[in-house]
Amino acid sequence: MSEQVVVEKTGLELQLPESLADALTRDERKGYTGYLVTPDKLVEFATYLRDELAYDYLTSVTGVDYLPEGKFEVVYHAFRSTGGPALVFKTQVPREQPNVPSLVSVFPGAELQEREIWDLFGIRFDGHPDLRRILMWEGFDGHPLRKDWREAYFEEEGKPFKSRWPEGSAWRSEDKNLFHKNVDYPAGFDPEGWVPEGEAALYGGIAKVEIPGDTVGMGTDTLIVNLGPQHPSTHGVFRMLVRLEGETIVDLKPVMGYLHRNHEKIGERNTFLQNIPFTDRLDYFSSMSNNFGYVLAVEKLMGVKPPERAEYIRVMMAELTRISNHLAAIGFLLNDLGAYFTPILYAFEERELILDVFEAVAGSRMMCNYYRFGGVARDLPEGTLERIRQIVFDRLPRKIDDLDLFLTNNEIIRNRAEGVGVLTPEKAIAYSAVGPLLRASGVPYDIRRADPYSIYDRFDFDVAVRYHGDVYDRYLIRMDEIRQSIRIIQQVVDGIPEGPIQEGKPQYQVRVPAGEAYGRVEGPKGELGFYVISNGKPNPWRYHVRAPSFINVTPLAEMAKGNKVADAVIILGSIDIVLGETDR
């Protein structure tokens, strides 16, 4: 493509080949950034972006329903894997004929995200290898994130509901609509004899794999096994459909959505403030980080900045969350490896101390609901800082060394984990892997350094990176990150200033100017992004969660192929997913 003439077009900062010059326009809407690409040139533009402009890391793909304009929009956030801000590009299609070319051939990391958009918006991605529903069940009628779709027990478009005050009439949904009347079957439909369409497509999709003829040993048939959804090693209700040749995995398909509650639709009904406690329920191991990402996105729209002390408290809480999450992740990984419950209880002992801090500060151990727009909910109670100081200067460094001695050089762990589930750096970037999964593959990409937010640029810490990309390195990198987080918190505890913790007066009804914003943080599981669109009303027009647990599942098949079926469990464990976030 480099032979093509590169043209400068007024208003664009990008240099484009001639063939693309007409396909691109700047997004001129007020409060919006990025470029609009015509759908027919989308694949060509994405390829150019990846190969010539080095935006090789497409982390977020999502849809928006602009019902009043009669348009669907697909929004892409691409980054350079060497760091820097996002390049946002969008493509618009009419609602009557929502067809967009798939970018899976250019960015394989878009696979699950495009399926999600198809499922929730009904936008078809032409050329997608496996376009099935992903979060909703097969046979579900409609696409729930469309603005004209209404949920069961629908009351109003946005909260607060008028029925609650001052007339105070409310009801329990189940009293009004009893369970046996909750489902309407079409005439002549027999639910007992129905086989969902997608199930056949799922099994059909996995059967297409060709097995080279085994001429030496006994000829064996391949076997399809369902791991999960009810299986303790799947960390919740996650299902892996694996095709086995003997004990070796030849293909794997993740099946999810069992915990789906349409968090994003709920988020669009909520006011901006009401979403904060709901974000706690995404990745319930790290609610402080979830708060952080969402609050950053809305603060970008509002244009407020929290005061110094609040910034320090935020960073401290986010890093404590990272430690407690990684402790749990390591513990559960060891569980999956067969070290049943001793390591996890050792890890939980330390996590318990951190949760006590959260309870004292935020009022709840896991559902913290602590960050507010322009600050935090309340100041640290007396004695908390002293307690954190004891934890990070004395207790944790000692105990992490203990855990290291306990686990790291254990021969059984090394035999089981080394060289298993390898993900190469190129593949990790292509599949939009984030967080420890990406960094264990040798890509030193950490948003705290690559695209700094809050006050992370003030602290001295290293981006942990490991180079083998196997399960063992994913274990090690979490130990490294715990140590780095301890370093950060030590600096925070020493440097935290006195002062206010909230910018302006706390308000229950915030005014958010119209526009779009993408706030992202380096959560414990990786890039946690919130894409929020406001149209100036009390409720967000669009509220999207770019969930690391969900998108990190994309390379699962890639990592599992060629390994033994017993290793599928630890490979999944090493990604560290939480189903509250995967299924949303």
Add this chain to the structure above:
Amino acid sequence: MYGLGILKGLWVTLRHFILTFVDDFRWLGKRYYTKEGIAHRMSTDARGIFTVQYPEEKLPVPEEFRYVPFLIYDEGENGERVDRCTSCGICAKVCPPQCIWIVRTNDPVTGRPIPAPKEFYIDVDICMNCGLCAEYCPFDAIKMDHDYELSVYDRHAKNIFDKEKLLKSASYYASIRPVNASREDAARLEAEAAKAARKAAAAAG
């Protein structure tokens, strides 16, 4: 040497096992079922086993701990209850799962609203214990409770709390959240004093 890693790991578990008993001997039976014992097991100096034998032992909850909300009444001079709630409806508006509903009192003669709730309900099955109602109440009338043992046999009959069930005294609130209560009381007194001063100034002027 192959197996050294395992042996080192086993040494860590053995030490943990022994330390539990060392601590038991040091505390001479006071490590369990006593306040100090629980505090010790929660502290950063804890060694050995750290679990708590619920429900015989309970972890103390910090002041900010929040569970389902309750309404506060002040005790009047003659022992009557004075609701702080003015039925302004901010808690019902800010509630994320919309589990609060309020019926406002209307003056029987003029039909105008009176600042007191006629009925006040919270569906505690739906309440997500986020604490936003308590945070944004301008009258310190609704606060989060510390009582987390709410199990009942029939949720349909028992779990929609009405005003009677929700109302608790201001002294109860001061007993579970002393720091918050004294801070809020001071702020309220100050506001009242300022209001009185303004009134006096207006009367004099």
